[in-house]
Amino acid sequence: MAGRKRKYPQKLLVELYRNLYMIRVFETRCIKLYRQGLIRGYFHPYLGEEAIAVGVCAALRPKDRIASTHRGHGHCIARGADIKLMAAEIMGRETGYCGGRGGSMHIADMSLGNLGANGIVGANMPLALGSALGSWVRGTNEVTVAFTSDGGVMNGTFCETLNLAGALGVPLIVVIENNQYAVSTTVEETTRETELYKRGIGLGVESHRIDGNNVLEVYDYAKDAHKKCVQGKGPVLLEAVTYRHGGHHVNDPGLYMPKDRLEDYKKKDPCLLGRKFLAEIGAVTAQKIDEIERKVEQQMEEAVEYAVNSPQPSVEEFLDDVRCYS
Amino acid sequence: MAGRKRKYPQKLLVELYRNLYMIRVFETRCIKLYRQGLIRGYFHPYLGEEAIAVGVCAALRPKDRIASTHRGHGHCIARGADIKLMAAEIMGRETGYCGGRGGSMHIADMSLGNLGANGIVGANMPLALGSALGSWVRGTNEVTVAFTSDGGVMNGTFCETLNLAGALGVPLIVVIENNQYAVSTTVEETTRETELYKRGIGLGVESHRIDGNNVLEVYDYAKDAHKKCVQGKGPVLLEAVTYRHGGHHVNDPGLYMPKDRLEDYKKKDPCLLGRKFLAEIGAVTAQKIDEIERKVEQQMEEAVEYAVNSPQPSVEEFLDDVRCYS
Amino acid sequence: MSETAREHPAVQKASSGNPRSIMYREALREALLEEMRRDASVFLLGEGIARRGGSYKVTEGLLNEFGPKRVIDTPLAEATFTGAGVGAALTGMRPVVEILFIDFSMLILDQIANQAAKLQFMTNKQCSVPMVLRTQGGAGNGLAAQHSQSLEAIFYHIPGLHLAMPATPYDAKGLMKSAIRSDFPVVFIEHKLLYMTEGEVPEEEYLIPFGEASIKRPGNDLTLVAWSNMLPRSLKAAESLAEEGIDIEVVDPRTLVPLDKKTIVDSVRKTQHLVIVQEAVRRGGVASDIASYVHEEAFDYLDAPIEIVAGLNTPIPYNLSLEKACIPQEVDIIEAVRRALARTV
Amino acid sequence: MSETAREHPAVQKASSGNPRSIMYREALREALLEEMRRDASVFLLGEGIARRGGSYKVTEGLLNEFGPKRVIDTPLAEATFTGAGVGAALTGMRPVVEILFIDFSMLILDQIANQAAKLQFMTNKQCSVPMVLRTQGGAGNGLAAQHSQSLEAIFYHIPGLHLAMPATPYDAKGLMKSAIRSDFPVVFIEHKLLYMTEGEVPEEEYLIPFGEASIKRPGNDLTLVAWSNMLPRSLKAAESLAEEGIDIEVVDPRTLVPLDKKTIVDSVRKTQHLVIVQEAVRRGGVASDIASYVHEEAFDYLDAPIEIVAGLNTPIPYNLSLEKACIPQEVDIIEAVRRALARTV
Numbered sequence A, B: 001m002a003g004r005k006r007k008y009p010q011k012l013l014v015e016l017y018r019n020l021y022m023i024r025v026f027e028t029r030c031i032k033l034y035r036q037g038l039i040r041g042y043f044h045p046y047l048g049e050e051a052i053a054v055g056v057c058a059a060l061r062p063k064d065r066i067a068s069t070h071r072g073h074g075h076c077i078a079r080g081a082d083i084k085l086m087a088a089e090i091m092g093r094e095t096g097y098c099g100g101r102g103g104s105m106h107i108a109d110m111s112l113g114n115l116g117a118n119g120i121v122g123a124n125m126p127l128a129l130g131s132a133l134g135s136w137v138r139g140t141n142e143v144t145v146a147f148t149s150d151g152g153v154m155n156g157t158f159c160e161t162l163n164l165a166g167a168l169g170v171p172l173i174v175v176i177e178n179n180q181y182a183v184s185t186t187v188e189e190t191t192r193e194t195e196l197y198k199r200g201i202g203l204g205v206e207s208h209r210i211d212g213n214n215v216l217e218v219y220d221y222a223k224d225a226h227k228k229c230v231q232g233k234g235p236v237l238l239e240a241v242t243y244r245h246g247g248h249h250v251n252d253p254g255l256y257m258p259k260d261r262l263e264d265y266k267k268k269d270p271c272l273l274g275r276k277f278l279a280e281i282g283a284v285t286a287q288k289i290d291e292i293e294r295k296v297e298q299q300m301e302e303a304v305e306y307a308v309n310s311p312q313p314s315v316e317e318f319l320d321d322v323r324c325y326s
Numbered sequence C, D: 001m002s003e004t005a006r007e008h009p010a011v012q013k014a015s016s017g018n019p020r021s022i023m024y025r026e027a028l029r030e031a032l033l034e035e036m037r038r039d040a041s042v043f044l045l046g047e048g049i050a051r052r053g054g055s056y057k058v059t060e061g062l063l064n065e066f067g068p069k070r071v072i073d074t075p076l077a078e079a080t081f082t083g084a085g086v087g088a089a090l091t092g093m094r095p096v097v098e099i100l101f102i103d104f105s106m107l108i109l110d111q112i113a114n115q116a117a118k119l120q121f122m123t124n125k126q127c128s129v130p131m132v133l134r135t136q137g138g139a140g141n142g143l144a145a146q147h148s149q150s151l152e153a154i155f156y157h158i159p160g161l162h163l164a165m166p167a168t169p170y171d172a173k174g175l176m177k178s179a180i181r182s183d184f185p186v187v188f189i190e191h192k193l194l195y196m197t198e199g200e201v202p203e204e205e206y207l208i209p210f211g212e213a214s215i216k217r218p219g220n221d222l223t224l225v226a227w228s229n230m231l232p233r234s235l236k237a238a239e240s241l242a243e244e245g246i247d248i249e250v251v252d253p254r255t256l257v258p259l260d261k262k263t264i265v266d267s268v269r270k271t272q273h274l275v276i277v278q279e280a281v282r283r284g285g286v287a288s289d290i291a292s293y294v295h296e297e298a299f300d301y302l303d304a305p306i307e308i309v310a311g312l313n314t315p316i317p318y319n320l321s322l323e324k325a326c327i328p329q330e331v332d333i334i335e336a337v338r339r340a341l342a343r344t345v
């Protein structure tokens, strides 16, 4: 892709940066809320990986779909979710995306084609395949993106999904978010071939390894992959290499992550890069960018206020609701 | 491997051919018994694929182990099983390998390191991995062979197993018996990359595609793979290409198999080839070979007689036996 | 159970024009065919279902009519093609996924129990999962431990699934049509010994709602609850006992989830005796659960302990006489009935 | 149940030197440590168990002592590393495989139900599968539908498995040691809310045999059967009721397979009333099965229907008050006891 000339309209660059920054702010603010006891359960921040969700989702059309992971807030926001409803959900409120039933690991917004986060690593792959398969059966051409992870790749569903997608030629993009760790276990410990995209090649599927911190590189590859899928030339596999800015979840200090490695990755922080692209390619002034950032921060505060002031779900209604399962 | 000079002692060639022919005779005779109503349940003949089991097992030491498939008679015989006990088992007799509890799909002989056939396609892979893992943990160097199939490769356990074996470096040889069909479904229909060994490459594992009808080629590759495993350089993946001589099981006429294709493969019938090697490389006379064949046929008749005259299992003893599961 | 009515249109009893007898497998095929014609979002996924028409011929000829996009032969990747069914269902399709043997469903439980069953709930009803998992269970052919199990209890225990186990061609067809139209994920368990059995099935379209038991034989002395292949066996036992003047009511729940407790409890209140027959192993089976409801709701009506006739707690052996010893036979049912009635005195 | 004795050496009651109180998770760790020291064929497989010492610190420090060949961090390939445990067990090792959450065990059921549970049987006892599957279940932390289930009923229904669900540090240690020495595949279910609870555990080595219930509180008026995290809750309920003069016997089966029916039935014959408390969903749970045995064997002793207090038939919600509404609470147990006793009059 080096040397390729793609035009990036200012509008796109603004959108990309706004989303990068929104994820950054959302996660940072929610971690604070977690520490204050307002959020419970598992919470896996997307900090440091923002460019992947943002770059990929920018390449999609409204009718396309995504299937997300346990680390799903970034995908959600990049797909256009309402952060009010997200915040309310992870605080377990009635007004949240899932009425407080789902929490962080299960946020979905079917109206935006976001089939939801998933608490079972690897399980979203078949779901995404099915979504793409439905398009293929109907002859419509919605493209589905399955986000997965270096850990998810180790699960049998990865090969099964990519293989079947390849056999049928369904419009599926699989994006590996290779942040180099499954909790504290490194990729090196769990496979002999650490370039994970090569598994796609073994299955005859077009596969690339890309810089997951560079939102424009991600966008470029996703755009191409999307085009191929629309043309019936799918699936495509993208391995986006990145690094977490912290531990596995909010309660993991990540002491096993070498400090210098983290420092290196922070130098190519996806938000920093995104801001740089906006300034240099988009020719947006620092002042304008600051304005964008303030706006995002303000939206976040509104979301927090909304969520904090939202009611708890009613136990009676809940009991009524679940009677259908008896 | 072309041009390689390996010496094949006459003794080895005799052993190989004896086993090839034994499988041929066993399956052919048992199909007859099936038609006569003496055998029930599923029966998947190994006819046409004999060279794989025979070539691989000839490369093993007594202390090595194998994990077999639903199409397991060939592996069993090649590993040195007593065909009397095999025949008795598939007739459901008390004297059979599993006391009539197992049948064709579950014959095992732990004393020979044969961990058994398996009715769940793909499920023997993790079992074989565990067997190799045990050797690795203990620091002994028994090698384990996992036989699998073109269908089995499609299951997630294939990639998971090969990947974990690779990560740890355990002494495991995976042998794909690619007979080009899963029942009536072709490999082409179910994957975009029909050269199945490439999946191993994607996982960083040494992988080869070989002629599954040529017992010497199979033996050569298995011998090399075995050596690597003993040296701690495993795992190794071998894809042995072959073709069934009939339908999927005894009741499948295999009408979907193109006649000319089958004819072509019958021209390189593993038994024919084995006989040729014995005559040409081993310098054994046609008369001697005929003698070997007669001996095998006689053993088979003895096995049938043994099985037919064996008692049915006692229901009372059975009921006593299974009380431990209550 | 009022949701049932919402999900499943009421029975449209066939105006029995000319009754005809067809096989269970043909009844299932008709159901698939009719629903696929009616609704383009219905499609089939499974091993050997297209070109080969299925191991039991249930999908025979469907490839010809509907083409390879609606009748799809899959690789042996059960977890993933099942999950693909779930994903397709989430996004507007009505897939019917076939797992050849219920034994292999052990490979797909994450997609069924953690995904299909829970997605509607976890998303607070943003979506539903209108898929059918067709599978086949039971012993009786010498297929041994990994091809003979009766595993309905596992699905029965997972909230969010519906569960049908028809015993007759009539029920098979009517329930399959309802299953395909249901917005719940439905586990639909056929029995390998039933495919070739025959029964009357009207030409006219009909549906059978979930959650409605069927009284297959009315009677007054004892209630016999049985489903799937234990139904014909129980009916035979009832006939044998009728010759001695014992008048048995045979109730087939047909769907285990939702379960028509009312019909069962009403019957027991009338007969005051209950025998439940299940092919699955005794420990932790559905029979125990049904017994627990009846015990609760008809405690004062029961004249004798509820008898459960069930499979032995063991894997199924290959040898046919051993296999037989593991599964309830007519004689076992008759003995249980006698035991239950003997206590009365 | 006589096999139990064969498998598990009789309890070696600790000569209570100096009683000390340790946590459930520490008790488990001690069991692993002792057995690994005693027997070089014992090794551990799981996610994050080596370097990180496990999510609940049960395997902390074991990597240091035993090295990376006996404490193995695996990739997220549950089906395969579990199956590798089965294969290793088949060939002379005694693996302890950890599945982080019992919810994820839905990924490994083929290896457990079709392989581990059946191999001894299918090979006519040519082999055994001496492996332990350690896993953890239950709700109570706002972990939502895919990290909160109680799924023991599924394992309970598969012949060939043993099943332990200890509630106290003492039982956890003694049962884990027996599990590791057992020649049956053992499913060992811990509870996430119990890891930090404390209890007395002797310094001296001891084993607890499978199939022996423990009467955690003797009493005369009613029998309460509860296991895992429902035990402390039931004991609390019993204490509350004791203040009103209601004298409850609390029985913890400790192992569900084999199940010590005798202790339960004897207790019910004495108290004539039974309440069973289970965290798992009501439908198809183990409680129903226990009820069915008691119903059979103590029919004439029961003065009132057996009460089952169980989880709601629903996936578990994230919100804490909704979660609480799904799981039996002390007050639910107390109410059930009152209902059961009220009928007597």
Ligand SMILES: Cc1ncc(C[n+]2csc(CCOP(=O)(O)OP(=O)(O)O)c2C)c(N)n1
Pocket: A044, A070, A071, A119, A120, A121, A122, A149, A150, A151, A152, A153, A177, A179, A180, A181, A182, A183, A248, D047, D076, D078, D100, D104, D107
């Ligand atoms: C099937 C399954 N196994 C284990 C877990 C527990 N778990 C949650 S996240 C995680 C690590 C995942 O690492 P990776 O897949 O690389 O994703 P990342 O967290 O790095 O984004 C584990 C082991 C799970 N949720 N699902």
Ligand SMILES: Cc1ncc(C[n+]2csc(CCOP(=O)(O)OP(=O)(O)O)c2C)c(N)n1
Pocket: B044, B070, B071, B119, B120, B121, B122, B149, B150, B151, B152, B153, B177, B179, B180, B181, B182, B183, B248, C047, C076, C078, C100, C104, C107
């Ligand atoms: C998990 C699983 N799925 C499906 C089956 C049913 N089945 C038995 S053999 C077979 C075809 C297997 O083909 P392949 O794996 O290529 O082996 P082959 O029969 O060609 O040796 C199928 C679908 C099974 N036994 N196990």
Ligand SMILES: [Mg+2]
Pocket: A149, A150, A151, A177, A178, A179, A180, A181, A182, A183
């Ligand atoms: Mg990762």
Ligand SMILES: [Mg+2]
Pocket: B149, B150, B151, B177, B178, B179, B180, B181, B182, B183
């Ligand atoms: Mg094949």
